[in-house]
Amino acid sequence: MDLPRNRFKAALKDGRHQLGFWNTIAGPIVPEALAAIGFDWIVVDTEHTTTEAFQVHHSLQAIAAYPEVSAVVRPVSNDPAYIKRYLDMGAQTLMIPYVQTPEEAAAAVHAMRYPPRGMRGMAGGTRASRFGMVRDYMTRAEEELCLIVQVETIDALAHLEEIGTTDGVDAVFIGPADLSGSMGHPGNQAHPEVVAAIEDAFTRLKAVNVPSGILTLNEDFAKRLRTLGSGFTAIGTDISSMVRDISALKSRMT
Template identity: 55%
Template sequence: MDLPENRFKRDLRAGRQQIGLWCSLPSAYAAEAVAGSGFDWLLLDTEHSPGDPLTVLPQLQAVAPYPVAPVVRPVSNDAVLIKRFLDLGAQTLLIPYVQDADEARAAVAATRYPPEGIRGVSSLTRATRFGRVQGYAKRAADEICLLVQVETRAALDRLEEIAGVEGVDGVFVGPGDLAASLGHAGEMGHPEVVAAVEEAITRTRAAGKPAGVLTPDPAFARRCIELGTTFTAVALDIGVLARGTEAVARQFVRS
């Protein structure tokens, strides 16, 4: 049995735009419902959701038959959590709150087996198809895509250093935490925040790495794509559910 190809990584390297949906609902049923909606990738979140490895596993299984790439966000840049998600078969990870090149290098090391890294070895995991993928340990890194989040003023100051770390496949700008770091918590549309996001995208591209962002604002999403993002999340499942049901209720329920 061959090692599955990470098409998301290939498309990112080729510069093909990847449109994504943020999945905060820790449900395999919900993940499968949106897996066929036409997005290129789904972010399975465990940082700002109740999700964990035991909810991500059935989500990965549920979306596997669909032509969409699952991206998993651990709750932190933690080698143990990263190991667990990789063993579950996740091939693309988005690591939050990476502040400098050393933290980026630590994330890379967590995805590599020794001697290049510190990932623990087990030959009987879902990632190895339970021992059926020949040479998995030697080839796994070829199909692992590591994305890091830059989401504070301090991280922006070191963006080129972070982007330049070997093994970092893309840099994601987190507007929510960045807004808070700049003194504008909850104000993603503040001019200073917008300017910082736009500058980060431009600098990431100039550094030779793919840039990503999350914004449910269609106009700003298009602006980010124009500036050069190649993995762009344009909605959140929980937001679609909450705002969509509110819109239906307004048609029939008296205030």
Template identity: 50%
Template sequence: MELPHNGFKAALSEKRRQIGLWSSFSDPDVYELLAGCGYDWMMFDTEHSTVSPQEVAAFLRTLAPYPVNPIVRPGWNNPVEIKKLLDAGAQTLLIPYIQSVSEAREAVASTRYAPEGMRGVAGITRATRYGAVKGYAKTAASEICVLLQVETREALAHLDDIAQVPGVDGIFFGPSDLAASFGYPGEPSHPEVCAAILDGIRHLNKINVLGILSLDQEFLQEAADTGAVFIAVDVDSALLRQAALTRRATWA
């Protein structure tokens, strides 16, 4: 059996715009429904949810028949957590709260086997299709996509160096934590925060591929026009709540 192809990583390498949806529910039925809605990618969030690695594996199976690429966000830049998600079959990881070059290097190392990294070797896993993918340990890195989340002032100060760490496939701006870092908690669309993100996108365009999540559609369009390539345009729970509120309002 051949190593599964990572279509999302291929798209980023060609700077083809990828429109995504942020996901935090714990029910594969929800993801099966959403998988057929035309998004290029869906992000399974284990940082701000109760989702476990075992549930992630179920979600990956759910998406497998559909033309949508799964991304998984671990709870932290933790080699053990990252190892579990990779062994479950995740090929694209969005690693949160990266603030320095050393943290960026550690994130990449967590996705690589020795001697390039520190990922533990296990041959009979879902990632290897239970041993059916021949030579997995030697080729896995070619299809693993590492995205780093930049979400503090400290990270912005080291943006160039973080983006140029070998093995980093993309930089993702997190407006909510950036807003808190700037002193505006709960205000991800604050003008100072938006300006800092747009400056970062402009600056990094020639260095790496940029992504972002926001519920502010006007700002998202501005980020896209500035050069953001992988863009999360909404959150599943926000979509459900807004639809429910809108329907209820029609029967006020």
């Protein structure tokens, strides 16, 4: 059996924009439904959710029923233990939150690679290797692994190019919520200073040929960032969409 191809990573390399959505509701049903809708990528988030590590396995299985849709797993932190577990579960793309320096980016790369290039623990019978049936998995795994690092503070933006061009980093995700807080405008992602910083980050990343991405609920801003070179854009979260749509329905009926 050959190494499974990472369609998301291939699309980034080819410059094909990927439209995504955020899964925050624990369990496999919501990510499966989002995959059925036909998004290019679905984030299974464990940072700001109640989703536990063992539940990620079921979500990956649910999304895998739709081979044109890529799963992206966000661990709770830049922790080698979680990185190892999610890779063994078969996640091929990880989004690591709160990367502040090139050294922290390099640490994430190190955690994703097998020795001698990294520190990922070796286990033969995992879902990632199709339970040992993928030929040469341990020598070839990193070919199809994709690492996204999140830059989400004003201090991290000062190191943006260094972080983005760290060997083994495939893309940079700009975190607008934490960025707004670090700039003194907590929760106000639409503040002109925050918007300017985000747009500047996308321009800078394009200049060094590093794919960039974001989550924004503002459709016009999402379109604007695509013109600035966004490679992967998430346009909503399951919980926010549910609350908005149900609230609107209730308002219409009362």
